[in-house]
Amino acid sequence: MPDIIFRDGSICQNEWVVVPRPENGESLTIPEQPALIPADLWLENRDQFAGKRDIGVWLDGHDEPDVLADHVHELPLVAINFPKFSDGRGYSTARLLRERFGFKNELRAIGDVLLDQLQFMKRCGFDTYDLRPDKDIRKAARSLNFFSQGYQAATDTDLPLFRRRAS
Amino acid sequence: MYVYDEHDRLMAKERVAQFRDQTARALAGELEEDEFLPLRLQNGLYIQRLAPMLRICVPYGMLRSAQLRRLARITRDYDKSYAHFTTRQNVQLNWPAVEDVPDILAELAEVEMHANQTSGNCIRNTTTDQFAGVQADEIADPRPYCEIIRQWSTFHPEFAYLPRKFKVAVNASEKTDRAAIQVHDIGLQIVRNESGDLGFRVHVGGGLGRTPMIAPVIREFLPELDLLTYLESILRVYNRYGRRDNKFKARIKILVKALTPEGFSEKVETEWAHIKDSPTRLTPEAIERIQGYFTEPDYAELSNATDQLAQQRFESRAFDQWLQHNVDTHKKPGYAIVSLTLKETGTPPGDVTDQQLEHIADLADEYSFGEARVTHYQNVVLADVRQDRLFELWQQLGPLGFGTANLHTLNDIICCPGGDFCALANAKSIPVAEAIQRRFDNLDYLYDLGNIDLNISGCMNACGHHHVGNIGVLGVDKKGQEFYQVSLGGASQHDASIGKILGPSFAQDDMPDVIAKIIDVYIDKRTEEESFVDTYRRVGISPFKERVYA
Ligand code: SF4
Numbered sequence: 001m002p003d004i005i006f007r008d009g010s011i012c013q014n015e016w017v018v019v020p021r022p023e024n025g026e027s028l029t030i031p032e033q034p035a036l037i038p039a040d041l042w043l044e045n046r047d048q049f050a051g052k053r054d055i056g057v058w059l060d061g062h063d064e065p066d067v068l069a070d071h072v073h074e075l076p077l078v079a080i081n082f083p084k085f086s087d088g089r090g091y092s093t094a095r096l097l098r099e100r101f102g103f104k105n106e107l108r109a110i111g112d113v114l115l116d117q118l119q120f121m122k123r124c125g126f127d128t129y130d131l132r133p134d135k136d137i138r139k140a141a142r143s144l145n146f147f148s149q150g151y152q153a154a155t156d157t158d159l160p161l162f163r164r165r166a167s
Numbered sequence: 168m169y170v171y172d173e174h175d176r177l178m179a180k181e182r183v184a185q186f187r188d189q190t191a192r193a194l195a196g197e198l199e200e201d202e203f204l205p206l207r208l209q210n211g212l213y214i215q216r217l218a219p220m221l222r223i224c225v226p227y228g229m230l231r232s233a234q235l236r237r238l239a240r241i242t243r244d245y246d247k248s249y250a251h252f253t254t255r256q257n258v259q260l261n262w263p264a265v266e267d268v269p270d271i272l273a274e275l276a277e278v279e280m281h282a283n284q285t286s287g288n289c290i291r292n293t294t295t296d297q298f299a300g301v302q303a304d305e306i307a308d309p310r311p312y313c314e315i316i317r318q319w320s321t322f323h324p325e326f327a328y329l330p331r332k333f334k335v336a337v338n339a340s341e342k343t344d345r346a347a348i349q350v351h352d353i354g355l356q357i358v359r360n361e362s363g364d365l366g367f368r369v370h371v372g373g374g375l376g377r378t379p380m381i382a383p384v385i386r387e388f389l390p391e392l393d394l395l396t397y398l399e400s401i402l403r404v405y406n407r408y409g410r411r412d413n414k415f416k417a418r419i420k421i422l423v424k425a426l427t428p429e430g431f432s433e434k435v436e437t438e439w440a441h442i443k444d445s446p447t448r449l450t451p452e453a454i455e456r457i458q459g460y461f462t463e464p465d466y467a468e469l470s471n472a473t474d475q476l477a478q479q480r481f482e483s484r485a486f487d488q489w490l491q492h493n494v495d496t497h498k499k500p501g502y503a504i505v506s507l508t509l510k511e512t513g514t515p516p517g518d519v520t521d522q523q524l525e526h527i528a529d530l531a532d533e534y535s536f537g538e539a540r541v542t543h544y545q546n547v548v549l550a551d552v553r554q555d556r557l558f559e560l561w562q563q564l565g566p567l568g569f570g571t572a573n574l575h576t577l578n579d580i581i582c583c584p585g586g587d588f589c590a591l592a593n594a595k596s597i598p599v600a601e602a603i604q605r606r607f608d609n610l611d612y613l614y615d616l617g618n619i620d621l622n623i624s625g626c627m628n629a630c631g632h633h634h635v636g637n638i639g640v641l642g643v644d645k646k647g648q649e650f651y652q653v654s655l656g657g658a659s660q661h662d663a664s665i666g667k668i669l670g671p672s673f674a675q676d677d678m679p680d681v682i683a684k685i686i687d688v689y690i691d692k693r694t695e696e697e698s699f700v701d702t703y704r705r706v707g708i709s710p711f712k713e714r715v716y717a
Contacts, residue, residue, distance in 0.1 A: 086205055086288070088328025092406050095325055100441060116189060116198075116206055123324035136197065146185040148177065151318045154325065158446045160395075161174055161318065162453035 005129040007122055009141025018058055018110055036079050039063060050074040061089045065096045072103040082111040091124045098125035098155045115143040125155030168229050168538055169314050169460045171279045179276040186210050187269035209289055211282030212268055221260045221268060222285040227295045227313040228256035228541040232528035237278045239524035245271055252517040254581055254632055256294050256541045257285055261588055289327055290320035293335045296345040297542040300461060301550045303498040305339040306357045307365055311457040312337055319395050326402050330409035331417035347659040349373045349382045350635055352419045365391045371401060372423030375629035379665040380420040383428035392449045399447060400439040464536040464551055469501025472554035479558045486561055489572040503554050507547045507569035508579060512604040515597040516582040517545030526567045534560050544581055576613040577621055578604045581632055585625030592625035594642025594649035599623055599678050606679035619699045635659035637700045639666045651678055655711055656703045667708055670716055684715045
């Protein structure tokens with residue numbers, strides 16, 4: 001299994017596999033190991049999946065996170081797919097899941113995940129990053145830590161700089 | 168003017184280190200060209216037709232003399248000893264080497280400057296009126312709000328990869344709009360409501376480019392403290408729903424149009440209801456703190472130097488003309504606002520040499536509390552000059568190349584770098600500007616014509632704001648040949664409108680004649696009081712068409 005990057009830059013074994021959306025006519029096959037399935041298919045089969053510690057979901061760039069609003073406590077892991085690294089919708093999706101819907105478990109970035117975007121992902125609430133395999137995972141910690149703080153409030157901090165300055 | 172505290176300084180330093188690392192990885196081949204692209208763009212670095220171009224941010228156009236001197240030094244050490252003031256109040260270097268850029272950024276950071284987010288699909292430099300803080304009729308100084316927006320938008324983690332670039336402008340006067348807010352993605356007009364509370368009228372979805380649009384109002388009154396949460400809501404709606412499939416349909420104006428202004432506003436309001444009271448809501452103390460950086464300089468208690476000026480005007484006609492055209496009324500008695508025009512015929516509009524930058528710094532120190540401002544007309548303003556020293560100042564301007572008293576005349580042309588520098592250009596723009604300036608070289612004639620905005624862009628991206636020029640010129644490509652399309656009747660102020668295309672395009676050599684014919688029609692048709700755009704609005708486009716294509 002390839003490795004996965006944690007928020008603090010450390011690297012661990014990845015146990016989860018992303019199950020792609022089945023083609024027309026195919027049915028969803030759940031592998032033996034912990035699996036992430038398309039969120040709408042999870043919802044359709046919620047009776048079967050809810051509360052399972054080894055079944056999580058993934059959302060695509062255009063998916064509305066609202067569909068998971070009532071189920072955030074039933075999911076051990078939610079992944080958000082970046083179809084292209086320059087497609088920034090996933091950052092909003094992540095913040096909504098965290099800040100609006102109160103998702104507390106692992107939030108993971110998948111897809112076209114490169115080094116220079118990790119800092120933004122971290123601030124928007126992602127815990128783990130599935131770096132594109134051609135990128136050097138040993139450089140992740142450095143990319144995550146160029147900045148010691150930010151101006152804005154985001155998922156990582158409630159306090160924008162103007163409030164911290166005041167205190 | 169804003170001064171960095173330890174947080175700003177630290178982040179500026181960290182940013183330089185980060186870009187140094189990114190550049191090194193790009194040069195080592197660890198980053199693909201398309202992966203490095205947004206990273207370098209968000210640091211103002213373009214790869215142009217002839218060389219890289221670095222766009223340096225001048226937040227809302229304000230510069231200290233020390234910053235001007237540093238810019239001058241940078242143009243000498245890393246470039247060809249000149250720089251270019253852009254139509255968005257920034258500064259561009261046309262010839263830096265890619266590998267030098269991290270060092271340039273480090274030098275800039277030392278004087279509290281940077282190139283963050285001057286390009287790319289992110290929130291760009293917030294612009295405002297170049298007369299902010301010194302004009303009599305402004306509701307509140309817009310610069311503290313611009314600075315608040317600058318901080319909020321800098322490295323915003325959610326909005327670094329928007330569908331397209333995003334520009335915010337703030338205006339503070341009810342009578343004039345020198346910031347052209349209605350052609351921005353977000354235009355904020357500072358207003359007071361009936362109870363006297365300060366706030367903003369929020370326009371969203373204006374813009375130039377392929378689909379020019381005047382921004383509709385999506386909220387009549389936004390209380391001051393709600394500024395950032397509301398901006399965050401607008402940006403979130405845009406980030407999530409703006410089109411990403413087609414670059415030409417990706418600006419927020421297209422989304423606003425698709426949803427209708429009402430529909431868009433509703434989406435924003437729904438989003439805002441959730442985050443309105445979040446910690447991102449501004450506090451009075453936070454605003455006061457920033458306002459504390461924009462307090463009045465140490466003005467002397469003076470009265471207007473009316474008699475002295477009258478005498479000097481009587482003695483020198485050239486001074487009289489300059490005073491009429493390049494000097495504006497200041498809110499403080501005994502002071503005046505001076506515009507230095509960078510539009511000498513033969514110099515590309517907005518270009519300044521290293522020495523000129525240093526001269527501006529010296530003039531700012533001597534006459535204007537050490538500060539200068541860049542305008543979107545590509546000129547420079549000294550905002551706080553004593554009236555009793557205007558004559559003395561004026562005498563120095565001619566030899567320095569800033570004395571041309573052509574502000575707002577036909578020759579005060581806004582012009583993008585065009586085909587001489589820009590890889591995206593369809594046609595050159597600088598030679599067209601120069602040919603027109605040469606044709607209209609009689610200042611008295613120019614004064615008689617009154618205010619006319621002539622704006623030139625080398626392609627549809629409209630960096631020269633051609634749509635909102637009273638006369639707009641757009642470079643087009645006709646079977647590999649450079650041609651120019653002319654439009655009339657655009658305006659960028661409170662009466663903002665998009666110009667109408669006159670007809671088939673013209674060859675470069677014909678342009679001075681075409682402009683001359685347009686001006687002739689105006690002279691024939693105008694009534695005594697009418698400006699060019701007034702006459703155009705009254706008589707319509709046909710008389711111009713008939714004359715030009717006769
Ligand atoms: S308008 Fe076109 S040619 Fe002119 S600077 Fe912008 S992109 Fe380049």
